[in-house]
Amino acid sequence: MHTDPDTSRGGLLNLVRHGVFWSIVQSWGGKIATFLLSVFLARLLSPEEFGIASSALLILLLVPMFAELGFGDAIMQRRRLQAADLNLPFYVSISAILVLFAIVVLMSGQISAWLGVPxxxxxxxxxxxxxxxxxxTVFQEAVYKRNMRFRFLAIRTFITHILGGLLAVACAANGFGVWSFVVQAYVVAAISFIWLWRKPQWIPGTSIDLPAFFQMFRFGSSILGQRLLDFIGNRFVDLMIISQLGLTVYGIYAVGSRFYVTMMQMVQGALYDVSLTVLSSIATDRSRIAEVYLKTVSSAATYISPVFILIASIAPEICSVLFGERWEGVNNVAAPLLLLGSVQCVQYMNGAFLSARGRPDITLLAVLAKSVSPLILLLLVPSENVSDMVTLFVIGQLIAAPVSFYLVFRELGLKFSRILRVLGPAIINGIVCFTLVSLARPYFDPLGLHDFWKGIFIGAIYTLIWLTCLAIMDRARLISAVDVLLVSSRNP
Known part of the structure; x- marks a missing residue:
């Protein structure tokens, strides 16, 4: 059970490369498959049906979060982990989910009445x-992640999401409606459980280590607090849309936000788990972890943020091709959220570095600011439609973003001028690309192109502008990226 990563520079690099590769396969394979299958479901179901199912999924996100109590992250972060350390956290979480499920059963009638769905x-x-x-399953998965068994998890994730999604599409095509999502949820949950527990990395026992439990609980409770605040900040807009605009409009929002949610989950799943596992092993070396942080956020800003901005730039064409006229207005949800994602894909790594340093309390402050800011705007500023609500949500999130960066700079001993030099070129590049593409868009309208080809041409223009700006402002990074691609092509 005692498995600590090789913290030498060569060993650490190999761990990161191997872990990130399979973590990307796990996260991206499953998420891309799920997104594509959700497109088919959107074609088969109405916005109201999508809204009903998505409202129920909010419960599936919130309740297990309470029950897990942050122990999953505590397992990955704990420097010296013994098998007995996990026993009491496991039994506490199992007891918690049983109690919480009973509460959901008792309150299901009130929830149904509030939604107005008989x-x-x-x-x-x-x-x-x-x-x-x-x-x-969360506990077993956390041990697999700690042991860097991402390949095993990647195969599991891909298979479960493919099977669950295909069965959901088949059910929707045969008139099951919202119950198609139930089939998908059960298939994914059941296969994941069997897949991990048939070859367990840890088996519950009877030995109890109270000091270890309280240490893990203190760490996990801070993580839980962060996630609850994050849930409130990110999902309060969902509740506002449901209560003020209804489930049909919420269905539009749920589909439009899939782009943002899927891409953020891909980034988080690919990098956060590996980062927390590996960075925890060098957490006491402040200067070393600071250098890793700069390289990480610089790479994210240079290569990942532009993808979010690109998809936002061609959101009208993508939504038209994928969903059709039935889902009109989806692009007005997708585009601003994707622009927000271009910032948050960089910002999100702050939490991994602070948690690795054993400072989830500081992360809690950042998450508090991130949660409170959009909540205040949504409550105080009147909004008449879903586009207004999404805009307020995005503005609130962006207002709070500097708090997160300030806290991690202070913890790692970094000066603002240094991080500005690292991120400045990527920020300017993103603004220039989006602005020029937005100015060029009206010139395509008189051409009468199909939305598919219009999106292709606009995307090509965006890519050309991005490469040009990168060559001007950060030529060394562009050359480095080309070298990596050339080496990869020669050594597949």
């Missing part, structure tokens, strides 16, 4: 029962 209480109870097998 008979929805049964749906809530049935889909919520998947939580009973999700929480035990």
């Amino acid at each position: 008979g929805f209480s049964l749906y809530i109870v049935v889909i919520s029962a998947t939580m009973l097998i999700t929480v035990p």
